[in-house]
Amino acid sequence: MLIYSLRRLLEAIPVLLGVTVLTFLILHLAPGDPAQLIGGPTATAQEIANIRQRLHLDQPLYAQYGTFLWDLVHGDLGQSVQRRESVLSMLAVRLPNTAVLAVTSMLVTLIGIPLGVMAATRPNSLLDLALMNVSLLGVSIPNFWLGILLIIWFSVGLGWFPVAGYHHPFLSLEGLKSLVLPAITLGTGGLALVARLTRSGMLEVLGQDYIRTARAKGLPERGVLFRHALRNTMIPVITVLGLNFGALLGGAVVTESVFAINGVGRLAVDSILARDYAVVQGSVVLIATTFVLVNLLVDLSYALLNPTIRYA
Amino acid sequence: MTRFARLLAVLLVALIGASAGAATFTYAAQADAVGLSPILTNDSVSAVAERHIYENLVKRDPTTNQLVPWLATSWETPDATTWIFHLRQGVKFSDGTPFNAEAVKFTFERIMDPKVGAPRASLLTPIQSIDVVDDATVKITTKAPYGAFLAALAHPNAEIVSPTAVKKYGDLMKNPVGTGPYMLKDWVSGDHITMVRNPGYWGQEPSIDTFVIRVVPDANTQVALLERGDVQLIDTVPPELVSRLQQNKDIQVVIKPGTPVFYLGFNYKKPLWQNKTAREAVASAVNIDVISRLLQPVANKDCSIIGPQVFGYVEGVESNCTPYDPANAKKLWSGLSGARPVTLWVPQIGDYPRVGQMIQGQLSQAGIPTTIKTVEWGAYLSATQKYEQDLYLLGWTNQTADGSELLYPNLDSANIGAANRSAYDNPAADKLIEASRATTDQQQRLDLLNQANTLLLEDVAWVTLYDGVAMIAHRTNVSGIDLLPTGDWSIANATMQ
Numbered sequence: 150m151l152i153y154s155l156r157r158l159l160e161a162i163p164v165l166l167g168v169t170v171l172t173f174l175i176l177h178l179a180p181g182d183p184a185q186l187i188g189g190p191t192a193t194a195q196e197i198a199n200i201r202q203r204l205h206l207d208q209p210l211y212a213q214y215g216t217f218l219w220d221l222v223h224g225d226l227g228q229s230v231q232r233r234e235s236v237l238s239m240l241a242v243r244l245p246n247t248a249v250l251a252v253t254s255m256l257v258t259l260i261g262i263p264l265g266v267m268a269a270t271r272p273n274s275l276l277d278l279a280l281m282n283v284s285l286l287g288v289s290i291p292n293f294w295l296g297i298l299l300i301i302w303f304s305v306g307l308g309w310f311p312v313a314g315y316h317h318p319f320l321s322l323e324g325l326k327s328l329v330l331p332a333i334t335l336g337t338g339g340l341a342l343v344a345r346l347t348r349s350g351m352l353e354v355l356g357q358d359y360i361r362t363a364r365a366k367g368l369p370e371r372g373v374l375f376r377h378a379l380r381n382t383m384i385p386v387i388t389v390l391g392l393n394f395g396a397l398l399g400g401a402v403v404t405e406s407v408f409a410i411n412g413v414g415r416l417a418v419d420s421i422l423a424r425d426y427a428v429v430q431g432s433v434v435l436i437a438t439t440f441v442l443v444n445l446l447v448d449l450s451y452a453l454l455n456p457t458i459r460y461a
Numbered sequence: 462m463t464r465f466a467r468l469l470a471v472l473l474v475a476l477i478g479a480s481a482g483a484a485t486f487t488y489a490a491q492a493d494a495v496g497l498s499p500i501l502t503n504d505s506v507s508a509v510a511e512r513h514i515y516e517n518l519v520k521r522d523p524t525t526n527q528l529v530p531w532l533a534t535s536w537e538t539p540d541a542t543t544w545i546f547h548l549r550q551g552v553k554f555s556d557g558t559p560f561n562a563e564a565v566k567f568t569f570e571r572i573m574d575p576k577v578g579a580p581r582a583s584l585l586t587p588i589q590s591i592d593v594v595d596d597a598t599v600k601i602t603t604k605a606p607y608g609a610f611l612a613a614l615a616h617p618n619a620e621i622v623s624p625t626a627v628k629k630y631g632d633l634m635k636n637p638v639g640t641g642p643y644m645l646k647d648w649v650s651g652d653h654i655t656m657v658r659n660p661g662y663w664g665q666e667p668s669i670d671t672f673v674i675r676v677v678p679d680a681n682t683q684v685a686l687l688e689r690g691d692v693q694l695i696d697t698v699p700p701e702l703v704s705r706l707q708q709n710k711d712i713q714v715v716i717k718p719g720t721p722v723f724y725l726g727f728n729y730k731k732p733l734w735q736n737k738t739a740r741e742a743v744a745s746a747v748n749i750d751v752i753s754r755l756l757q758p759v760a761n762k763d764c765s766i767i768g769p770q771v772f773g774y775v776e777g778v779e780s781n782c783t784p785y786d787p788a789n790a791k792k793l794w795s796g797l798s799g800a801r802p803v804t805l806w807v808p809q810i811g812d813y814p815r816v817g818q819m820i821q822g823q824l825s826q827a828g829i830p831t832t833i834k835t836v837e838w839g840a841y842l843s844a845t846q847k848y849e850q851d852l853y854l855l856g857w858t859n860q861t862a863d864g865s866e867l868l869y870p871n872l873d874s875a876n877i878g879a880a881n882r883s884a885y886d887n888p889a890a891d892k893l894i895e896a897s898r899a900t901t902d903q904q905q906r907l908d909l910l911n912q913a914n915t916l917l918l919e920d921v922a923w924v925t926l927y928d929g930v931a932m933i934a935h936r937t938n939v940s941g942i943d944l945l946p947t948g949d950w951s952i953a954n955a956t957m958q
Contacts, residue, residue, distance in 0.1 A: 181839030187495075188580040189503045190842060190855065191870060193879040195575070196582050203578035231495055233634045234650060242650055297681045305685050312685045313677060314652075409489075409677040411651040419492070424839050 150452070154445065161441040168437045169221070169430060173214050176426050182206075183230050183424040204230045217430060226431035231423050236431035239416060244435070247412035249319055250335060250404065251397035253328045257336025258343055258393065262386065265347025266379060272352060280344065287341030296334040296407035303330060313409035335404040339393050346389060350382035357381075383454050391447030398443065399436035484957040486669045486939065489677040489692040493651050496634030499620040500572050503580040505948075508617045510654055510674055512951055514555075515620035515639030518546060518565065519611055523943035523951075526770070526862065528611050532560065532621060532640065541606035541901055542589070548597045552663045554623035555644040562599040566591045567624040569601075581618035583870075584861075587898075606899045608906045612772070612863035617949070642667045642953045652676055668956040687712060687934060693957070694935040694942070696950065700759045700812070706934045714934045718761050720770045720946045721929030722867070723856040725805075725820060729884045730848040733801065738793050740921040743803075743852070744783035746790035746827030752819055753927040756812055760927040766868070766917050768928040770946040773864020773897070773910025781918040782925075790827035802830040806850035808841040813854050816926065820854075845882045855882060856929065860947050864910040868894045872922055885922050 184200040185192065192200075201207050205216075220227050226236035264284070268277040304312040309326075316327040354360065355378055363373045402414035413432060420428035494507040499515055502508070518533035530536075533546040552560040569591055572579045587607040592600045603610065613619060626638035637645050642664065643656040654674040658667055675692060677683045680699050686692045688709060698706060698714070706712050725747060727734035734740060753762035764782035767773040794800055803824070807817035817833050824831040831852075836844060845853055859867050870880035873894045877884045893913035897906050917923075931948040941955040 179840070180843050181837070182843050185842045185846065186839050187503065190857070190882075191503070191880055192580055193583045193870070193876065195879075196578075196580055197879075199575045199578040199582065200580065201578075203576070232650070233496060233501075233632065239650055242652070293679075297679075300682060300685050305688055308689075312689055312691055313682045314675070406678040407682055409675070409679070409682055411649070411676065415678065416651060422837070422839060 150449065154449065157445050157448075161438075161445075164441060165434065165437055168433060169218070170214075172430055172433045173210075173217070173426075176421075176424070176429055177210055179424075181424045183426065186423050187231060206230070213426075217427070221434070226434065227427035229420075229425050229428045231420075231425045231428075236427050239428060240413065240431055240435055243411055243413045243416050246315060246410055247398060247401075247405075247414065249315070249328065250331055250401065250410060250412060251394060253332035254334075254336035254339070254397060254401075254404075255390070255394055257332050258339035258390065261340040261343030261345075262347050262379075264340075265344040266351055266374060268344065268348045269351030269355065270374065277348075281348065284341035284344045287337045288345075290337065292334055292338070292401075292403040293407055295337060296330070296404060299330045299334060300407070313407075315410060331404055331408040331410060334407070335397070335401050339390075342389065342393075343386060346386050347379075347382060350385060351378055354378045354381045380454060384451060387447055387450055387454065391443055391450075395440040395443035398439040484669045485671040485673060486694070486952055486955070486957055487673040487675055487692040488694045488696075489683045489686055490674050491676075491678055491680070491683070491697050493676045494654060494674065496632075497637035497645065497648075497654075498622070498633035499618055500568070500577065500579050500622065501632060501634060503618065506674065508949070510645075510656065511617060511620060511637070511639075512641075512949060513643040513656060513672060513953065514637045514641045514645065515622065516641050517615050517617075517620050518548075519615045521615055521862065521945055521947075523945055526946060528615055538901060542603045544601045544603070544610065545594070546599050546601070548599065549663065550597055552640050553661050554626070554638050554640050555659045555661065556623055556626050556638045557661075558623045558625040558638070559596075560621065560640050561596045562593040563596075564621055564624050565599045566593055567627070568621045569619070571622075571627065572618065579618065581616065584613040584616055584619060606901050608898050608900050608903075609861060609863040609865040610901070612861040612866060616860050643672055646671075665954075667953050669952055672952060687936070690936060693939050694933055694950075694952075696933045696948070698759075698932060698934050700756055703758055703932075703934075711937055712934055713937050715932065715942075715944055716758055717931045717944055717946055718768075718770050719929045719931040719948055720768065720859040720862045721856055721948070722763070722766065722768050722771075722859065723760075723816070723854070723926045723929065724766075725924040725926055726850075726853045726855055726883045727885075727923065728848055728850050728853065729886065731851060733799055733803075734852075736797070736799065737921060738797055739800070740924075741783055742790045742793035742797065742827070742829065743824065744921050744924045745786045745793065746824050746829060747820055747924055747926070748785045748787075748823055749924075749926055750785070751823075752816055755815065755819060756927065759812070759930050759932060761930060763928040764918075764925050765914060766872075766923070766925055767864040767910060767914045768925075770928070771859055771862055771864050771867060773867075773907060773914060775907065775911040775914075778911060778914055778918065781915050783918075783921055787823075787827040790829070794827065794829050800829075802832065804851040805831050805833050806841070806845065806853040807833055807835045808838050808854065809835050810838045810841075817854055820926075846879070848882075848884055850882075853882070854926075858929070858947065860949075862945075862947055864914070865894065865897045865906070868910070868913055868917070869898060872917060883923060887916075887920060887922070890916055890920070890922070 184197045187200050188197050264280055268280040271277050300312055303309050310330050311327050316323040318324050363377050402418045405412040405415040417432035490506045492506050494510050495502045495504045499511045516532050519528050520531040522529045532549050534549050536546045538544055569585055571577055572582055573585050587603045589602045589604045594600050623638035630636040642662045644659045646655040646657045648654045656672040683695045684702050687695050707714050753760045765778050807813050821831045821833050870876050872885045874886040874891050893909050897909040931944050931946050933950055938958045939955055944950045
């Protein structure tokens with residue numbers, strides 16, 4: 150398993166390299182010029198030329214990419230052209246905010262598992278119907294709309310939660326209160342998806358012979374459901390959860406914007422709009438690395454769920 | 462016991478006094494400031510912070526909008542190209558560096574230095590030399606008479622910086638040091654900027670202790686924060702949310718006619734738009750009345766290129782605008798040789814997309830087949846400077862509030878390839894615009910700008926759609942916020958209960 154993990158990590162290097170090349174090319178091929186955006190509509194040609202020179206944007210593309218790569222292997226993600234700030238420090242400020250949002254919304258998403266089980270154990274009952282319709286609603290509601298509604302109802306109307314922003318430290322009453330609405334906004338879609346996935350998986354597994362055998366042996370129903378049925382349903386659910394978590398760690402730009410959370414997603418989008426190449430590159434490297442690592446963990450977890458899966 | 466009670470009372474009074482005085486004013490901004498160096502930034506949020514940290518030699522009076530002395534107490538112009546500024550004495554930057562002629566020379570030379578790459582270096586391009594006469598006097602010589610010089614000196618990018626701080630930090634993007642009423646306390650990138658009173662401020666001490674700029678990108682969230690009283694001011698209210706705020710008795714919405722002008726431009730590199738009849742057809746088809754009504758209350762109807770809030774506007778100039786007449790538009794377009802379907806380029810930002818849709822409808826109704834091409838802002842700025850567009854929408858905020866600084870960048874042939882995004886080239890207009898820049902006689906400048914404006918309107922150089930407004934929405938417990946027609950606002954004189 151250790152050798153497998155190491156091999157997967159080594160394989161990640163060309164993947165990440167490919168990601169940087171692609172990002173670099175896409176960014177430079179896309180229309181728009183950072184110097185033009187810094188100068189704004191009022192800038193003269195001379196002003197723009199001076200800004201380009203100051204930011205070394207007048208150098209050939211391969212030289213710019215070479216500098217980026219050289220810095221990267223030295224653990225430096227470069228400097229924001231727009232803000233003249235180290236990309237690493239910009240990410241360091243935002244990553245904890247995004248991670249906390251990802252973890253809390255993941256907790257909301259996990260509620261989908263017991264809901265799915267409940268629905269599966271009483272198929273076509275009123276409860277099943279209600280849960281599945283609510284989850285359909287959950288998948289369909291756009292994030293930004295849900296976020297704004299929650300703010301209007303619970304923050305402006307009832308005054309239970311702050312409107313926006315995090316309250317530090319997180320582990321305090323105010324801190325936890327500031328996490329509730331963003332976590333619900335971001336987690337609801339995943340919750341609904343996981344509930345539906347768990348339900349369909351459980352329904353399939355509950356019809357299997359080994360479940361009948363377990364019941365025939367006289368095992369308590371709880372043991373049958375959670376030890377035998379749910380465990381066998383979990384592989385697709387864990388895969389979806391893993392992908393979801395990876396994406397959440399890459400930032401959730403809509404939720405971050407609505408709740409004014411200073412996260413990685415917003416940074417990446419703002420930087421794309423400002424053509425701040427170094428920051429986009431840095432964010433993409435971070436997001437890709439997280440994704441690769443989370444996927445590796447998901448793959449390794451398969452072996453824990455299903456002992457017939459072995460990694461050599 | 463009595464002594465103890467007295468001590469307790471004193472402590473209580475001190476505590477209450479401290480909490481009453483510890484006013485924190487929070488402004489919700491849509492984006493983070495790019496940096497806090499006035500020399501290197503050109504975005505509105507940076508300008509808000511910089512306006513409270515730095516000061517200019519001259520500034521605009523918030524009530525009269527006239528240029529008034531500030532760090533310069535007076536000036537004289539012995540000849541048309543020489544400006545002698547007498548500087549305020551006893552002023553220090555927040556790092557203790559004295560403000561003097563050296564600081565002025567240092568700041569302006571830095572803005573003009575091509576290696577620095579200042580985004581608004583062109584404001585000071587007309588300067589030939591800057592000489593320190595003595596500590597309190599600086600002499601600036603311009604290459605030719607420069608009519609809008611004082612307006613340029615009042616521009617946010619011409620704020621004076623501490624030379625010591627620049628030498629120490631390299632630039633002031635993260636370490637601003639100015640002579641203004643506030644100074645930076647902390648800045649969490651992407652989250653908030655906190656400024657506190659500058660204890661050594663030379664002027665009247667501001668009543669608000671702490672000024673926080675909080676980054677809140679979503680307009681709906683900004684409104685909710687203002688309604689809850691978590692922030693005291695917002696300045697980017699979408700038109701559809703204004704009435705909701707106006708109905709709230711705890712919130713005051715201040716709307717003033719503004720300097721920004723929004724227009725429908727022609728790309729003169731395309732032969733079709735070199736034909737005045739084609740431009741007239743388009744101008745006759747556009748109903749600006751409907752557009753400004755749609756955008757109420759954030760737009761004021763105007764057809765003049767130089768608007769009422771900008772120096773150079775003379776009442777009555779509107780008679781030179783092309784009147785709305787769709788029948789005439791139809792007639793002109795159908796009789797036009799080389800008429801073809803047109804493409805309207807629209808930036809995907811602010812109110813442009815819906816204005817674009819309205820114009821598309823109006824042009825099509827007048828028999829001018831129009832398709833819309835919506836382009837992301839960054840790509841739009843580049844494409845329009847390369848003249849890839851056909852018809853296009855754009856605006857000009859005009860921070861100097863001076864007509865020369867509107868016409869020269871946008872419509873003078875010297876700026877083709879830069880801010881003159883229409884590639885408009887009219888020698889007669891050039892002559893008037895350049896003459897308005899080359900004299901310091903303000904009455905003569907007004908006449909020249911009015912002539913230029915009239916000529917440009919007659920020629921249908923572009924179709925002015927509406928003027929922007931200066932708007933803020935703030936909690937009613939704050940009063941005395943200064944708001945200029947440029948949209949610039951300041952809390953230096955504000956009080957908070």
